[in-house]
Amino acid sequence: MKAGLNQSTQLKQELKINPRLYQAMDLLYMPLLDLQQHLKQELLNNPFLDMVEPDEDEEEEGAETTETSAEEQKEKKEEDENEIDWENILLDGFDAGGRREEHEEKEYYEPVTVAERDLGDHLRDQIQLLDLNPRQLMLADEFLGNINEDGYLDCSLEDILAGINDVIRQTAEEMDRDPDEAPYYAPQEAEEMLRVVQSLDPAGVGARDLRECLMLQLKDAGLEHSVPYRLVRDCFEELIAHRWSEISKRFGISPADVQRAADEIAKLDPKPGLLYSSAGDNYIIPDLIVEKIDGKYHVFLNDANLPRLKLSKAYQEIARDKKKFEGESKEFISNKLNSANWMIQAIEQRRQTMLKVMNYIVDRQRDFFEKGVQYLKPLTLREVAEVINMHESTVSRVTNEKFVQTPRGVLPLKFFFSSGLSTTDGEDVSARGIKDQIQKLVQNEDPKHPLTDQAIVNILKQNGVNIARRTVAKYRDQLGVLSARMRKRV
Incomplete structure (x- = not known):
C-alpha cells in the first residue's frame, strides 16, 4: 500500500x-x-x-397586548413557530438543535467565606494571657498548630520536637552560625508545654487519645480520685466492652456501681474541640x-x-x-x-x-x-x-x-x-418504616433484658413483616443502636 x-x-x-x-x-x-x-x-x-413587580397591573398589560399591530403579531407567530420545545429536551436529554448554538461568556464570582473564630483562636487567646517567655510561646504555637478540630493532638511529642528543632537548625544555618550550638528544645520542655496546653479550656483539649481526653475532663471536674477516673485509667478496654462483671471483681465493687460510674463517663464530651468549631449553622428554607x-x-x-x-x-x-x-x-x-x-x-x-x-x-x-x-x-x-x-x-x-x-x-x-420489604399480606412496607419500628422496640424494651436481633425478628413477623436477622442487625447498626449485650443493664 x-x-x-x-x-x-x-x-x-x-x-x-x-x-x-x-x-x-x-x-x-x-x-x-x-x-x-x-x-x-x-x-x-x-x-x-x-x-415582575408585585403590584403590577395585569389588566393594563393585557390591554397593551390587544393593541399590538398585525405586523408585530406576525413576527410573534414566527418566533413561536421557531421556538424550541424545552420540555421535551429536559425530559429526554436530546440535542437542542443547531438553531441556538451560541454560547455566551459570563462572569462567575467565587463566593468568599467570612473569617470566623475557631478552636485555634480560642486557645491562642488563652496562651497570650499566660506568663510565658518568647521561647515558650514559640513552642506553644507549634503545639496549637497540631491540634485538630476535635481538640486532639494530631502528632507525637517527638514529631513536634523534630519539627521545631529543624526550624531552629535552618535559621542557624541562614545566620552562618554553628547548628550544633543552636538552642534546641529538650523533651522535658515539650512535656511541660503539653501539660500547659492540656490545662486550657475546653477540658480535654490537647489529649492524644480518647482515654486521655476523658481523664483530663474528670480531673478538671475534681474527680481525680473517683471510681470513674480509676475505671478510665486502669481498665479502659473492659469499660468500652461493657464487661461489668470483670470490672466489679477486679475493683471489689458491685456491677451496679460500675454501671453508674460508666453512666457518668458517658456524659463526658469525646470531642471537646467541636464546641469552638468554625462551622456555621445551616438554615433550611423548604423549596x-x-x-x-x-x-x-x-x-x-x-x-x-x-x-x-x-x-x-x-x-x-x-x-x-x-x-x-x-x-x-x-x-x-x-x-x-x-x-x-x-x-x-x-x-x-x-x-x-x-x-x-x-x-x-x-x-x-x-x-x-x-x-x-x-x-x-x-x-x-x-x-x-x-x-x-x-x-x-x-x-x-x-x-x-x-x-x-x-x-x-x-x-x-x-x-x-427507600427500598421495601414484603409483608405476610403481600403488601410492601418501606425500609425506613421498619427502622422506625426497630427503634421504638429498643426504646421500650426492658433494660435488664434487652431484645436480641432474633427477638426483634420474631416481633416483626408477628406484625406481618418478613425480615431476616442479618437485615435487622444491619438496620440496627445504621440507627446507631448497640447490640443486646452492650445495651444490657444490671
Missing part, C-alpha cells in the same frame, strides 16, 4: 448537548437559595430580563410546602422571595426596530433576547417539574402524612419517573438537596425514597 494522504466522507449520528441544556440541568439541581442568587445575577447580566386543606393535601412552591422574570418592555421596543442594528449589535441583541426567553421558560419548566414530582409523592405516601413514618411505602426514582413521564436522572436532580415543609415537619425529598 502506498503511503499518502486521502479524503473520505462518512455519515454518522452524534449526540451533542447544548450549553443551555447543561444550564437547565443546573437549574433543576439548585436549591432555593442558590437559584435566587443565580436569577439575581442573570438580571444583572441580561438587559432583556426584568422583574415546597404541603398543606392539608379541607381533608386534601395540596402542594405549593415556596418561591415567594424568588425573582419573577419577564421580558423588559423598554428593550423589546428597541429590539423591534431591526433596521437600526447590524453586525455585532444585531447579534448581541438576538443572543440576549433568546437567552432571556429561554431563562423564563426554563424556570417555569423547573416549577412544573417539581410540582409533578411532589404531587405524586404526596399521592403515593398519603398514609405517611396521615399516620406516621411506619406507614411510609417503598418508592424509587424510577417509579416516579415512569409515572410522570420523565427521565430518572431528571427526578434525581429535582429531589437532590431539596426540602419540603409538611404537617410532619421539614423533610428532605430523599426521605420519601
Whole structure:
C-alpha cells in the first residue's frame, strides 16, 4: 500500500448537548437559595430580563397586548413557530438543535467565606494571657498548630520536637552560625508545654487519645480520685466492652456501681474541640410546602422571595426596530433576547417539574402524612419517573438537596425514597418504616433484658413483616443502636 494522504466522507449520528441544556440541568439541581442568587445575577447580566413587580397591573398589560399591530403579531407567530420545545429536551436529554448554538461568556464570582473564630483562636487567646517567655510561646504555637478540630493532638511529642528543632537548625544555618550550638528544645520542655496546653479550656483539649481526653475532663471536674477516673485509667478496654462483671471483681465493687460510674463517663464530651468549631449553622428554607386543606393535601412552591422574570418592555421596543442594528449589535441583541426567553421558560419548566414530582409523592405516601413514618411505602426514582413521564436522572436532580415543609415537619425529598420489604399480606412496607419500628422496640424494651436481633425478628413477623436477622442487625447498626449485650443493664 502506498503511503499518502486521502479524503473520505462518512455519515454518522452524534449526540451533542447544548450549553443551555447543561444550564437547565443546573437549574433543576439548585436549591432555593442558590437559584435566587443565580436569577439575581442573570438580571444583572441580561438587559432583556426584568422583574415582575408585585403590584403590577395585569389588566393594563393585557390591554397593551390587544393593541399590538398585525405586523408585530406576525413576527410573534414566527418566533413561536421557531421556538424550541424545552420540555421535551429536559425530559429526554436530546440535542437542542443547531438553531441556538451560541454560547455566551459570563462572569462567575467565587463566593468568599467570612473569617470566623475557631478552636485555634480560642486557645491562642488563652496562651497570650499566660506568663510565658518568647521561647515558650514559640513552642506553644507549634503545639496549637497540631491540634485538630476535635481538640486532639494530631502528632507525637517527638514529631513536634523534630519539627521545631529543624526550624531552629535552618535559621542557624541562614545566620552562618554553628547548628550544633543552636538552642534546641529538650523533651522535658515539650512535656511541660503539653501539660500547659492540656490545662486550657475546653477540658480535654490537647489529649492524644480518647482515654486521655476523658481523664483530663474528670480531673478538671475534681474527680481525680473517683471510681470513674480509676475505671478510665486502669481498665479502659473492659469499660468500652461493657464487661461489668470483670470490672466489679477486679475493683471489689458491685456491677451496679460500675454501671453508674460508666453512666457518668458517658456524659463526658469525646470531642471537646467541636464546641469552638468554625462551622456555621445551616438554615433550611423548604423549596415546597404541603398543606392539608379541607381533608386534601395540596402542594405549593415556596418561591415567594424568588425573582419573577419577564421580558423588559423598554428593550423589546428597541429590539423591534431591526433596521437600526447590524453586525455585532444585531447579534448581541438576538443572543440576549433568546437567552432571556429561554431563562423564563426554563424556570417555569423547573416549577412544573417539581410540582409533578411532589404531587405524586404526596399521592403515593398519603398514609405517611396521615399516620406516621411506619406507614411510609417503598418508592424509587424510577417509579416516579415512569409515572410522570420523565427521565430518572431528571427526578434525581429535582429531589437532590431539596426540602419540603409538611404537617410532619421539614423533610428532605430523599426521605420519601427507600427500598421495601414484603409483608405476610403481600403488601410492601418501606425500609425506613421498619427502622422506625426497630427503634421504638429498643426504646421500650426492658433494660435488664434487652431484645436480641432474633427477638426483634420474631416481633416483626408477628406484625406481618418478613425480615431476616442479618437485615435487622444491619438496620440496627445504621440507627446507631448497640447490640443486646452492650445495651444490657444490671
